[in-house]
Amino acid sequence: MNVKVREEGDVTVLEISGKIMGGPDAEQFHGLIKKLLADGKTKHLVNLGRVNWINSTGLGILIAGYTSVKDDGGQFKLLNVSERIDSILMVTKLAGIFDSYDDLESALASFQD
Amino acid sequence: MSGETQNGTIHLEIPSDFRWLDVLNASLMAVAEEMQWNRDFTNEVSIAAIEAASNAVEHGNGMDATKRVCMRIRVSGGKFLLGVCDDGPGVDPSVLDRPLPSPDDLSLRGRGFSIMKALVDDIRFLKSPDGRFLLELEKALPEPGEAE
Numbered sequence: 001m002n003v004k005v006r007e008e009g010d011v012t013v014l015e016i017s018g019k020i021m022g023g024p025d026a027e028q029f030h031g032l033i034k035k036l037l038a039d040g041k042t043k044h045l046v047n048l049g050r051v052n053w054i055n056s057t058g059l060g061i062l063i064a065g066y067t068s069v070k071d072d073g074g075q076f077k078l079l080n081v082s083e084r085i086d087s088i089l090m091v092t093k094l095a096g097i098f099d100s101y102d103d104l105e106s107a108l109a110s111f112q113d
Numbered sequence: 114m115s116g117e118t119q120n121g122t123i124h125l126e127i128p129s130d131f132r133w134l135d136v137l138n139a140s141l142m143a144v145a146e147e148m149q150w151n152r153d154f155t156n157e158v159s160i161a162a163i164e165a166a167s168n169a170v171e172h173g174n175g176m177d178a179t180k181r182v183c184m185r186i187r188v189s190g191g192k193f194l195l196g197v198c199d200d201g202p203g204v205d206p207s208v209l210d211r212p213l214p215s216p217d218d219l220s221l222r223g224r225g226f227s228i229m230k231a232l233v234d235d236i237r238f239l240k241s242p243d244g245r246f247l248l249e250l251e252k253a254l255p256e257p258g259e260a261e
Contacts, residue, residue: 019131019134021131021134021167021171022131022167022171023131023171023176052135053138053159053160053163055163055164055167055225056164056222056224056225056228057167057171057222057225059224060220060221060222060224061221063219063220063221064221066219067219083152083156084156084159084160087156087157087160088160088228091227091228091231091232092213092214092224092227092228093213093215097219
């Protein structure tokens with residue numbers, strides 16, 4: 001899993017590519033989220049458009065990110081959820097937990113102050 | 114197209130590293146194309162297979178790349194069969210009886226077998242001929258022309 005971070009106004013966009021599979025990915029992503037929150041960045045948009053696949057452990061990584069940001073009073077949303085990832089979210093009944101968008105403009109507009 | 118994996122079973126063996134799961138996925142995509150599986154069926158088989166194989170890499174072999182995960186793909190008798198074996202102690206079969214965590218329960222783990230159970234028809238815990246733990250997934254093939 002590779003993560004690139006960029007800013008779109010006051011929203012932090014996390015561009016993930018590769019596979020979200022657990023192992024070292026979990027520590028890497030969790031550490032990044034904690035650092036962003038410590039820096040006062042509480043609006044997180046996770047772009048999954050270049051993620052090949054995710055497994056249940058990878059799903060746990062996203063859940064951990066969502067929980068950390070939410071507990072800090074922030075917002076954690078998903079962008080470009082593939083059919084494959086959507087299938088996993090549906091099967092695990094977590095589709096309703098994550099706010100997800102198909103285009104960047106709509107996603108950015110959805111963040112509230 | 115025969116509807117079966119000609120000459121029997123496709124065998125794969127990879128080091129216990131997530132990077133090599135591409136080999137399994139590419140093989141499944143090749144089988145799907147050859148068998149003309151529809152997109153939904155291909156997606157379901159692929160998700161369940163990656164879940165099973167990543168379990169073997171992470172939990173069975175502890176991500177020790179010197180240990181091997183072996184996989185066998187077979188399409189026969191109207192069924193897709195995937196076997197995944199590792200060097201771990203195996204899985205308590207009662208894991209299949211555990212309910213899926215509720216949407217309000219944001220536990221980080223505990224969904225792997227629920228995902229597999231939802232996507233295939235049967236999950237079996239066996240021993241391979243060399244005594245290693247073998248997880249077998251079975252899913253009936255879609256009827257020809259079955260809508261996606």
